[in-house]
Amino acid sequence: MSSTRKAGPGAGEDLLPWIVPGAAFLIGTMFLGAWLGGTLGAAVSGAGWHPPPFALSTLSTLVEEGPGPLWPTASPTALAAGMATVFGAVVAVITVLILLVRRRLTAPTGLAGRKELAGLLPKGAARRARELRPGLAKLGKITPDDTGNLIGDLEPRGPELRSSYEDVELDLMAPRAGKSTGIAVPRVLRARGSVLLTSNKADVYSVTRAERERVGRVWTFDPQGIAHTPRGLWWDMLAEAATIEGARRLAGHFVGAVNDDASRRDFWISAAQNTLTALFHAAQRGGRPIGEVLAWLADPADRTPVDLLRDAGMTALADQLQGTVQGAVETRDGIYETSRQCVACLLDPAIAAWVTPDPALPQFFPDRHVLSRDTLYLLSKDGGGSAAGVVAAAADSVLRAGVVAAERMGGRLEPPMTAVLDEAANVCRISDLPDLYSHFGSRGINIVTLLQSYRQGSRVWGESGMDALWSAATIKLLGAGLDDADFVEKVSRLVGEHDVSTVSWSRSKEGRSRSTSYRLERILPADRIRALPKGTALLLATGIRPALVRLRPWYAEPGADRIATAAQAEVKAITARAAERITTR
Template identity: 25%
Template sequence: MSSSDDDEVYAVFIGAALLVSVLGLAGGFLTWLAGQVSGVIAGGGWPDSNPSDFAEIAFRFLRNPSNPRAAWPTGAAGAVGPASVFFVLLFVFLVALAGGLYFGIRLVLNVRRRRPVRRLRLGFASGWEVRKLLSARTVLSKAYQVRPSFQSRPLREVKPEEVGFYIGRDIRSRRKLYTSLEDMMIVVAAPRQGKDVHFVTPFTIDAPGPCIVTSSRRETFVNTAMVRAQYGEVHVFDPFNWTAWPHRMRWNFLDGCEDTNVAAVRSGTLVATSGLDMAREGAQGLGGVITVIRCLLHAGAIGGLTIREVVRWVYEANTDEAMDILRQGERDGRVAPGYSAQLEFNRRDERLWSGVMQVMSCFSIGDILDDLSPSPGEEFNYKEFLKGRNTLYFVSKQQIDHGGIAPIVTTIVEQFFRSARGAAMKNPTSRLDPPLTFELNQVTDICPIGGLPTYMGESGGYGITIHAYLTSLADARAKWGTEGAARLWDNATFRVISGGTGTAKDLAELSDLVGKQHGEPALRPEEIRTMPFGRAALVAGTARPVEMWLTPWWKRKDRDQIAAGKQAVEELIRMQAAGQTPSSPAPATPNVDTVPTVTPNAETAPLLTTTDDEDPWPSL
């Protein structure tokens, strides 16, 4: 048990002792008062006894309750009234005391529910509840389940950061809060409310296995790339060359499309995220566009070509070569019968073809085609990526119109989801170990995976952790619809709500989610909106809500190393902007005072993340 746990237990015992003492003193005084008043009622007058005698009188009464007069001093005993009067008065006084305590407590609780200092308000998880459901101890209790390879390690040697993530500190009990690797999390925070500094950067650094990060800005990459490079390989999908990182992810977009199911999923994802409107195009029109793209992707894979050739077919509006490949493949038994007929039928519709060109416009940037058409031997090896503590960043612009690359990023990440689940199912434990972490920042902008609500509900059992970041619930409804957004929200076991976000309707929903105490919300909508930077509400599993302090990366114990890595990456970017050739990046040097020696071994490499024990924010 930690010192903070001991302190709370001691506080409870001390509080209970004080309460018993106060009630005992009150009962003793009422015993003295009942005897004094009984004398007046019985006609004997006020007994010659002072209030200071009440403790001695109460003690004597407890020793001989059948004869109240014997408890009073000799000179005052004769004036005390009969026992029947005494006991009636004592009962009345005790009932009055109990009633006064009841209404007094209700008054205090009612004041607590409405007082502006939320730290004293009811409706939030107690320290014991936090310890039971959200503490490091709870995360460690699942260590052998989420990391089967740890079975041979004594539990006392396992660190919480190896089987979970530190997310903040409860402002009431001051306990550290952790989420397990099995827990899926959604963070709702307005722009510039610290999603990156409080969550994405720390979680990326802390990820105990491979980590995939998406963002429409390079901030996370700049903060974490050098630190992650100490553990394993760092790859970047950066078609706009914002990062100056030499290790670019080059992935064959047609990889696996020899399988008709893979081609179907890939084409469907491209169309779903391209901006085509079902109301305008109609189900038949969208179905035709998907069919054409599916056939083209399948033909390119069967023919041993790259996405560059497929894009050329689209822009030239000439699929003769694809038709020849499909027909030959059908004759050889490598293509399912009917593919060439489907393409032949649908390519005649000029309206469908315009839709195909619109979807494939995301490949219009030359650097994207280079990265997605690698030469043999240059392809990104995803299977090897999953074996170590490696990192893959997707850094891209937001999709604000047609031609954005969100469809490409979404398609790749969707494929990586499916491949990771397939790899997990091949393991005896049906889990990835080391576990895979997805940090999906700006998820609705550059990676709106259609199946994300489902993945949120299933991935924990495969050794896959998902952290998705939203600027508002409205964004989620716009991408996944009302029901899809609701499933996304419901399937997340941890929901973090930050300030400065949401419409009145969204804020009301979030307030209801946080919960109520006797009809009064624990956090009112305006309190959620005005929540200061560095504070957030947490709704996790079956626990009552928790209001927590967040720890920005510059308050971590490894902050010097993060800052050094950040400076090194910024220097690479500066050199590129100046037209100089950046040197090959080297991992940031660890701070030997706070960071243990790091080796790029996913199973043995220690984690750099231990958070400061000091309160990250002043008491409120």
């Protein structure tokens, strides 16, 4: 990347030769305006078209005696009105020219402009949307939200940029940098199909719930009372363990919730996952509830899961589980204790109830959800006692159901599904998410993962896993407050360098001489990336030079007043439910 700009102490002296021509141009422009305005004013008032000579003598008369001698038959009011009209038009034209020049000069040097971002501009987004979504061909005019996801406005003054529904996104921003207001909330509000949202707070839920109820059913999975919503559904978690692969994935979510790095699993963690895989599969094949899995973990000598596996014809898995039970006592107890720690959240009846069959409540079916326009909120606290394992399992179930549905529909979901994994490193640790990421985009599952930093993702998926997630994301937004020096320096190198010219002047006996030298300089040094203002982000899109964008928070968009009123009512309802829960304890 290269561009050229002038810098240095001699830059101001370059303007000296332009002072006289500039003054002459200004005087000439003012004279032309007065001459043309007076002539027009006289003609409109009925005095006829009699322009005086366009000469210095006319300028001298105008300055010394005013417009009267030049247009003697016209009224002074008409002359003044004509001149004011012309001067106003000239000022308007000059103002527009200044704004255009200023816009060009203030555009970030070396970053992508409209030409490079043509595929993300409204026309390009609409063209791609018609190619990816054949159903749009029946519509004469499609709405902007049907063409793709709103990213934001290109700095400094637009236009808006949109990613396609086959793009998958990774956003890194510090807390209170605009993740919720500028990304999560707008994505949920603007979604065209089903929605999946994970979070450890009720902010996005409170803003979007009422709006999403206008287009479909709202399912709120809130086992730890983030929004203090009463239990209104149950999900058959063990249905995911119908196959050994599904049981292993289910076990992996609970293991991942207590293990920071999937690439550094020791013997006890790996053995615990194997044991949970066998127990989950035994419970599913035997039609047993999750409570019995906890009972088997509490009593390793219980042969029920081994018998259930043998009855289901899973002899090898039964033998493996029996080998663990009959192994050395110290080893067996270590494995079972690690397994118990992984599923400790299910010891809380308030959490286990959400994944236990309840005929009095509707059942949530992931395969039905992905084909609807419904919304699923998966809420969980992070830290000790977290239901993150359950939330990760539910999110993974919906995502995989979306893939299956897309395959049945010919390759892509229509309309596309929106998945916003907010606080993914805390409440939605899907261990193989980096490997699946690009696959989701090709299936019409528009997924965005929100993290506070690159290092936060590395702690969950390991360095190689986070690198894979970074590489798979076709859209990356880097917002304010990124304090990881190594990562920010890496991004600065990715943005690139440009040529900077420095003008220097020297004096000698022969006179003054000017020289220009060039040097390479970072387009965005690391300190500028770290100091990005709140509400702005660096856009890294596949195959396009980096660009600066300004996020568009939901409260600055049309209809925000109605949404804000509903959000306030929801916050009051959450507060009332929280107070009632405290009172009844």
